[in-house]
Amino acid sequence: MTDRVPVLKIGEILLVSIQFDLEDQTVLDLQEDLSNRIVATGAKGVVIDISALEIVDSFVGRMLATNASISRILGAETIVVGMRPAVAMTLVELGLSLNGVRTAMNLERGLKLLRRLAAGRA
Protein backbone atom coordinates (compact mmCIF):
# COMPACT_ATOMS: atom_id res chain seq x y z
CA MET A 1 0.00 0.00 0.00
CA THR A 2 2.64 2.49 -1.02
CA ASP A 3 2.33 5.52 -3.28
CA ARG A 4 3.59 5.15 -6.81
CA VAL A 5 5.61 7.76 -8.64
CA PRO A 6 3.79 8.74 -11.87
CA VAL A 7 5.56 8.20 -15.20
CA LEU A 8 4.37 10.80 -17.75
CA LYS A 9 4.76 10.47 -21.52
CA ILE A 10 5.54 13.55 -23.60
CA GLY A 11 6.22 12.65 -27.21
CA GLU A 12 9.08 10.15 -27.21
CA ILE A 13 10.15 11.08 -23.71
CA LEU A 14 9.08 9.70 -20.34
CA LEU A 15 9.15 12.19 -17.49
CA VAL A 16 9.44 11.09 -13.87
CA SER A 17 9.25 13.82 -11.26
CA ILE A 18 9.84 12.52 -7.76
CA GLN A 19 7.93 14.78 -5.39
CA PHE A 20 7.99 12.97 -2.07
CA ASP A 21 10.40 11.15 0.22
CA LEU A 22 10.69 7.61 -1.16
CA GLU A 23 10.47 4.45 0.80
CA ASP A 24 12.32 1.44 -0.55
CA GLN A 25 9.28 -0.33 -2.01
CA THR A 26 8.30 2.82 -3.94
CA VAL A 27 11.81 2.90 -5.42
CA LEU A 28 11.50 -0.72 -6.59
CA ASP A 29 8.01 -0.08 -8.00
CA LEU A 30 9.29 2.90 -9.97
CA GLN A 31 12.08 0.81 -11.48
CA GLU A 32 9.56 -1.75 -12.69
CA ASP A 33 7.00 0.82 -13.91
CA LEU A 34 9.62 2.70 -15.85
CA SER A 35 11.00 -0.38 -17.62
CA ASN A 36 7.48 -1.44 -18.58
CA ARG A 37 6.57 2.01 -19.86
CA ILE A 38 9.72 2.27 -21.98
CA VAL A 39 8.79 -0.95 -23.75
CA ALA A 40 5.07 -0.12 -24.00
CA THR A 41 5.64 3.38 -25.42
CA GLY A 42 8.88 2.87 -27.34
CA ALA A 43 10.25 5.95 -25.59
CA LYS A 44 13.70 7.12 -26.67
CA GLY A 45 14.49 9.14 -23.59
CA VAL A 46 13.77 9.27 -19.86
CA VAL A 47 14.14 12.30 -17.62
CA ILE A 48 14.12 11.75 -13.86
CA ASP A 49 13.68 14.96 -11.90
CA ILE A 50 15.02 14.62 -8.34
CA SER A 51 15.02 18.34 -7.45
CA ALA A 52 12.52 17.73 -4.65
CA LEU A 53 14.60 14.98 -3.06
CA GLU A 54 16.32 16.07 0.14
CA ILE A 55 18.49 12.99 0.25
CA VAL A 56 19.67 10.29 -2.13
CA ASP A 57 21.02 7.34 -0.19
CA SER A 58 22.72 4.22 -1.57
CA PHE A 59 19.39 2.55 -2.30
CA VAL A 60 18.00 5.41 -4.40
CA GLY A 61 21.43 5.97 -5.94
CA ARG A 62 21.58 2.36 -7.03
CA MET A 63 18.07 2.66 -8.50
CA LEU A 64 19.18 5.65 -10.59
CA ALA A 65 22.21 3.76 -11.89
CA THR A 66 20.28 0.55 -12.56
CA ASN A 67 17.50 2.47 -14.30
CA ALA A 68 20.00 4.11 -16.60
CA SER A 69 21.43 0.70 -17.56
CA ILE A 70 18.04 -0.94 -18.06
CA SER A 71 16.76 1.99 -20.14
CA ARG A 72 19.84 1.92 -22.34
CA ILE A 73 19.37 -1.77 -23.06
CA LEU A 74 15.75 -1.01 -23.94
CA GLY A 75 16.84 1.78 -26.30
CA ALA A 76 16.23 4.87 -24.18
CA GLU A 77 18.74 7.32 -22.70
CA THR A 78 18.19 8.47 -19.12
CA ILE A 79 19.04 11.91 -17.77
CA VAL A 80 18.81 12.63 -14.05
CA VAL A 81 18.09 16.31 -13.48
CA GLY A 82 17.93 18.74 -10.59
CA MET A 83 20.22 17.12 -8.05
CA ARG A 84 20.76 19.47 -5.13
CA PRO A 85 24.39 20.41 -4.42
CA ALA A 86 24.22 19.07 -0.83
CA VAL A 87 22.90 15.77 -2.21
CA ALA A 88 25.74 15.54 -4.73
CA MET A 89 28.34 16.21 -2.02
CA THR A 90 26.79 13.58 0.22
CA LEU A 91 26.62 10.96 -2.53
CA VAL A 92 30.30 11.31 -3.33
CA GLU A 93 31.30 11.06 0.31
CA LEU A 94 29.04 8.06 0.73
CA GLY A 95 31.05 6.39 -2.02
CA LEU A 96 28.53 6.47 -4.86
CA SER A 97 29.81 8.03 -8.05
CA LEU A 98 26.76 7.18 -10.22
CA ASN A 99 28.97 6.01 -13.06
CA GLY A 100 27.04 5.71 -16.27
CA VAL A 101 24.30 8.07 -15.18
CA ARG A 102 23.92 11.18 -17.31
CA THR A 103 22.92 14.27 -15.39
CA ALA A 104 21.85 17.84 -16.15
CA MET A 105 21.27 20.88 -13.98
CA ASN A 106 17.56 21.14 -14.65
CA LEU A 107 14.70 19.80 -16.74
CA GLU A 108 15.27 22.24 -19.60
CA ARG A 109 18.93 21.30 -20.00
CA GLY A 110 18.06 17.63 -19.61
CA LEU A 111 15.60 17.80 -22.50
CA LYS A 112 18.14 19.67 -24.61
CA LEU A 113 20.74 16.97 -23.90
CA LEU A 114 18.27 14.24 -24.88
CA ARG A 115 17.55 15.98 -28.19
CA ARG A 116 21.26 16.26 -28.88
CA LEU A 117 21.80 12.58 -28.08
CA ALA A 118 18.87 11.63 -30.33
CA ALA A 119 20.28 13.73 -33.17
CA GLY A 120 23.66 12.03 -32.73
CA ARG A 121 22.08 8.60 -32.99
CA ALA A 122 19.96 9.34 -36.03
Place this chain on the structure above:
Amino acid sequence: MKDYGTAVATAETVEVTTSSDVVNARQVVRTLAQRGGLPLVHQTKLVTAASELGRNMLIYGGGGVVRAALVADSGRSGVYVEFRDQGPGIPDIETAMQDGWTSGSGLGLGLSGAKRLVDEFDIATGEGGTTVRIVKWGR
Protein backbone atom coordinates in the same frame (compact mmCIF):
# COMPACT_ATOMS: atom_id res chain seq x y z
CA MET B 1 32.66 8.10 21.99
CA LYS B 2 31.25 10.20 24.81
CA ASP B 3 28.31 8.89 26.78
CA TYR B 4 25.19 10.64 25.56
CA GLY B 5 22.95 8.76 27.97
CA THR B 6 21.41 11.94 29.39
CA ALA B 7 20.44 13.10 25.90
CA VAL B 8 18.74 9.80 25.19
CA ALA B 9 16.43 10.38 28.16
CA THR B 10 14.75 13.20 26.24
CA ALA B 11 15.17 11.61 22.82
CA GLU B 12 12.52 11.23 20.17
CA THR B 13 11.87 7.56 19.51
CA VAL B 14 10.83 5.80 16.32
CA GLU B 15 10.16 2.08 16.24
CA VAL B 16 11.34 0.66 12.95
CA THR B 17 9.58 -2.44 11.70
CA THR B 18 8.84 -1.47 8.08
CA SER B 19 10.53 0.59 5.39
CA SER B 20 8.03 3.40 5.90
CA ASP B 21 9.25 3.62 9.51
CA VAL B 22 12.71 4.32 8.08
CA VAL B 23 11.18 7.30 6.25
CA ASN B 24 9.66 8.51 9.56
CA ALA B 25 12.99 8.12 11.35
CA ARG B 26 14.68 10.15 8.59
CA GLN B 27 12.14 12.93 9.03
CA VAL B 28 12.57 13.02 12.81
CA VAL B 29 16.34 13.28 12.38
CA ARG B 30 15.95 16.02 9.75
CA THR B 31 13.66 18.08 11.99
CA LEU B 32 16.15 17.83 14.87
CA ALA B 33 19.04 18.80 12.59
CA GLN B 34 17.10 21.86 11.44
CA ARG B 35 16.20 22.77 15.01
CA GLY B 36 19.85 22.34 16.03
CA GLY B 37 20.86 24.80 13.31
CA LEU B 38 23.07 22.38 11.37
CA PRO B 39 24.14 23.73 7.97
CA LEU B 40 22.25 22.21 5.04
CA VAL B 41 25.10 19.99 3.86
CA HIS B 42 25.53 18.60 7.39
CA GLN B 43 21.79 17.98 7.63
CA THR B 44 21.85 16.13 4.33
CA LYS B 45 24.82 13.98 5.35
CA LEU B 46 23.27 13.14 8.72
CA VAL B 47 19.87 12.23 7.27
CA THR B 48 21.54 10.11 4.57
CA ALA B 49 23.59 8.28 7.22
CA ALA B 50 20.41 7.75 9.26
CA SER B 51 18.72 6.31 6.18
CA GLU B 52 21.55 3.82 5.59
CA LEU B 53 21.71 2.75 9.23
CA GLY B 54 17.93 2.55 9.57
CA ARG B 55 17.72 0.29 6.52
CA ASN B 56 20.59 -1.88 7.80
CA MET B 57 18.81 -2.25 11.12
CA LEU B 58 15.60 -3.28 9.37
CA ILE B 59 17.17 -5.73 6.91
CA TYR B 60 19.90 -7.32 9.03
CA GLY B 61 18.67 -6.69 12.57
CA GLY B 62 15.00 -7.42 11.93
CA GLY B 63 14.03 -3.88 12.91
CA GLY B 64 14.62 -1.98 16.11
CA VAL B 65 14.42 1.44 17.70
CA VAL B 66 15.84 4.75 16.55
CA ARG B 67 16.41 7.43 19.18
CA ALA B 68 17.48 10.94 18.26
CA ALA B 69 18.25 13.99 20.37
CA LEU B 70 19.95 17.35 20.26
CA VAL B 71 23.26 17.41 22.12
CA ALA B 72 25.67 20.18 23.04
CA ASP B 73 29.39 20.13 23.70
CA SER B 74 31.75 23.03 24.31
CA GLY B 75 29.50 25.60 22.72
CA ARG B 76 28.49 23.68 19.62
CA SER B 77 25.29 21.81 19.04
CA GLY B 78 24.76 18.58 17.23
CA VAL B 79 22.42 15.68 16.73
CA TYR B 80 22.86 12.30 18.35
CA VAL B 81 21.16 9.28 16.79
CA GLU B 82 21.11 5.75 18.14
CA PHE B 83 20.00 2.62 16.24
CA ARG B 84 19.37 -0.36 18.49
CA ASP B 85 18.25 -3.77 17.29
CA GLN B 86 18.02 -7.19 18.87
CA GLY B 87 19.07 -9.08 15.80
CA PRO B 88 21.75 -11.76 15.50
CA GLY B 89 24.63 -9.27 15.63
CA ILE B 90 27.41 -8.83 13.09
CA PRO B 91 29.87 -11.75 13.26
CA ASP B 92 32.86 -10.02 11.68
CA ILE B 93 32.56 -6.32 12.34
CA GLU B 94 35.91 -5.40 10.78
CA THR B 95 34.93 -6.92 7.46
CA ALA B 96 31.43 -5.43 7.68
CA MET B 97 32.91 -1.96 8.05
CA GLN B 98 34.79 -2.24 4.76
CA ASP B 99 33.58 -0.51 1.61
CA GLY B 100 31.94 -2.85 -0.81
CA TRP B 101 31.47 -5.72 1.59
CA THR B 102 27.90 -6.93 1.79
CA SER B 103 26.20 -9.99 3.16
CA GLY B 104 23.00 -9.12 1.36
CA SER B 105 21.92 -7.53 -1.88
CA GLY B 106 23.11 -4.02 -1.05
CA LEU B 107 26.09 -2.08 -2.29
CA GLY B 108 28.07 -2.58 0.90
CA LEU B 109 28.17 1.13 1.57
CA GLY B 110 25.75 1.21 4.50
CA LEU B 111 28.09 1.05 7.49
CA SER B 112 31.29 2.39 5.96
CA GLY B 113 29.47 5.13 4.04
CA ALA B 114 27.42 6.21 7.05
CA LYS B 115 30.59 6.42 9.13
CA ARG B 116 32.17 8.79 6.62
CA LEU B 117 29.13 11.07 6.69
CA VAL B 118 29.11 11.76 10.43
CA ASP B 119 31.57 13.15 13.01
CA GLU B 120 31.30 10.43 15.63
CA PHE B 121 30.48 6.79 15.01
CA ASP B 122 30.35 3.89 17.41
CA ILE B 123 29.13 0.35 16.89
CA ALA B 124 28.63 -2.37 19.48
CA THR B 125 27.49 -5.77 18.33
CA GLY B 126 27.00 -9.17 19.88
CA GLU B 127 24.52 -11.99 20.19
CA GLY B 128 22.07 -9.66 21.90
CA GLY B 129 21.94 -7.34 18.91
CA THR B 130 23.64 -4.33 17.42
CA THR B 131 23.71 -0.69 18.52
CA VAL B 132 25.08 2.04 16.30
CA ARG B 133 25.49 5.54 17.70
CA ILE B 134 26.34 8.60 15.64
CA VAL B 135 26.76 12.33 16.19
CA LYS B 136 26.84 15.10 13.62
CA TRP B 137 27.97 18.50 14.82
CA GLY B 138 27.01 21.90 13.54
CA ARG B 139 29.61 24.39 12.41
